[in-house]
Amino acid sequence: MRPDYRFTHKHILGIDHLSCDDIEHILQVAESFKEISSRSIKKVPTLRGKTVVSLFFEPSTRTRLSFEIAAKRLSADTFAITTASSSATKGESLIDTAKNLEAMNPDIIIMRNAISGSPHLLTRHIKTSVINAGDGTHEHPSQGLLDLMTVKEHKQRIKGLKLAIIGDIAHSRVAHSNIIGFSKMGASVTVSGPATLIPRNVERLGATVCLSVREAIRDADVVMPLRIQMERQNDALLPSFKEYAAFFGINRQTLEAARPDALVMHPGPINRGVELTPDVADGSRSVILDQVANGVAIRMALLYLVLGNA
């Protein structure tokens, strides 16, 4: 990291916008915050008096809760708006909703939206800091960062590792953020899965495409199957979950191609028995729950760093 390094981002829209120094710094700050969550009194006054609004236009349990816990452990006041209770259902435009929120003077808006680029639209119309908690099939930066943190904790490095992401790359913002983040930090990223779910020119994001799952996993340090969604069957992208599990699912046998110390990760929620067999999900190589725990630390770091520049 450069000696004169400073974190200067007012918004976190994607890993694409972050430099290697930014990522290193976020991971360091997250590491230092992690200990707070293991205290008996899990709260520090760092963000006392700050207001954090989460604006979720898509259902989410894990990410929303993780951001909320992160904000509360830093003593910020948190408020949550979900589609069911927002004006979006009454036909208010996103910009109007955001401007109304801004008028109440929050410090950060955390947004999840099904449409790629919607947090970018927000930043063009309001002055409040925006953290992207997942936009369409574009990015999910806090997930990418918590995945980097988890791998780094277990492997002490990112550079030189091989990450294999298996499954629905085309519809996965987690895959996008991880391809960008891991390749930026010097890992090699291979993606595999049904060819119908591999987006065109994904190499340009930094990934290598390998249609054979076994080859993709070979010598991998990290294997990351993605959640496969039911609706992909209806879109004629997949014949059936049964066939998916047989040819693209990760099980003990397919995992043999990976390095013996390979980590198994999953952004959750898992379709047990489809993209991942239960024995592997719960097995000794699985760090899936570490990812969730690190998620809180990463989000604490993001809130803290962004508010430092607000």
Place this chain on the structure above:
Amino acid sequence: MTLIEGLLLKNGRIIDPANAVDRKGDLLIQDGKIVAVSPGGRISRGRHRNLAVYDCAGKWVVPGLIDMHVHLREPGEEYKETVESGTRAAAAGGFTAVACMPNTRPVNDNQSVTRLILEKAQAAAHARVYPVGAISKGSNGETLAEYGEMQQAGIVAISDDGRPVINSQLMRRALEYAGNFNLPVISHAEDPALSRNGVMNEGAISTMLGLRGIPTAAEEIMIFRELALAEYTGRPLHIAHVSTAESVALIRRAKDRGCRVTAETAPHYFTLTEEAVLSYNTLAKMNPPLRTAADVAAIRQGLLDGSLDAIATDHAPHSTMEKEVEFDLAANGIIGLETAVPLTMALVREHGLSPARMVELLSVNPARILGVAGGSLATGRPADVTVIDPELEFCYTEEMVVSKSKNSPFLNQQLKGRAVLTILDGRITFNAAEI
């Protein structure tokens, strides 16, 4: 007050490819007609005492430009554009005539809608308006619209523009039945199953932005079908808004075989690439979408070598309500009437397009394809004339936009070359000196 007897355009470069003219000279307009074109530049005031004289030195005097593909939004979406505001924008861009697509509300699929549009056009009179009727009733792609009645009311072509004709049998019948009325069929070529939910070109940028892509094949497959049907029926076919390299190649090969096909592209397809979408700029969202640099190069080549016959703007006004929203929700299309000349002038300056070819693309060929008057400066013709200053530089600001909608990706850009005088039937509809 003296009665103006006519207009004298002096010392301009008269570019009139339909009559093989490209030389300095004077052009005299009286009683709404072109009465004299003098190569020597020697028409003097003499016996025409009350002429309004315009010094056109350094400027191009060309037949009135014809935009064969615009959306005037009237009836139904007058908050975006009206026949009045759209034709005023046309005049400001150097156009003396526009062909307006039928996707109004209601659709122009019957004579009463056609008549309404033409009544509005007559009242406005900033440009000639040539309505294009729908191919199918309601543009639903199911049954033929009444071409004969619409033609009597004033349509010059048929198209379901904005919506592809999915049913190949209906497209075949449309080509055949249009033959009874000598109406050209204009195809919006898009395979909707391939383009479904797509919001930009499919490729590296769509993957990077996480946006649903529209493959180039969605356009090419449908062009291939249209060419097969045009050749099978022997009927003339016009392909709207060509955006891909392979589309240009398909059309070129079909022409070589003798197929009666013509095609247009829009200035944005030879000016911008898909990279304009980066940062989720909804002003770069259109259908067909902006493509890659290789496609842009092929489009330019197609304009130069004759594979493409016309430049049409696909002028598509939308308000901020349709454009300042999430990318997936934003409407397709941009306004184009006021930027077509400067964007085409860039091809003249930088890509070897001759001024005469530019006039063919923007006036001669659209007139020929639609079978309407214009495209010529021959004496005795209605005086539809455009004067272009090829050197005039200007910043295209929102305040300058004449169209009711401001959805242009070229706002706040420095542009070069523009229409400075637009003359319709001998009457000045736009004069840059007066703004």
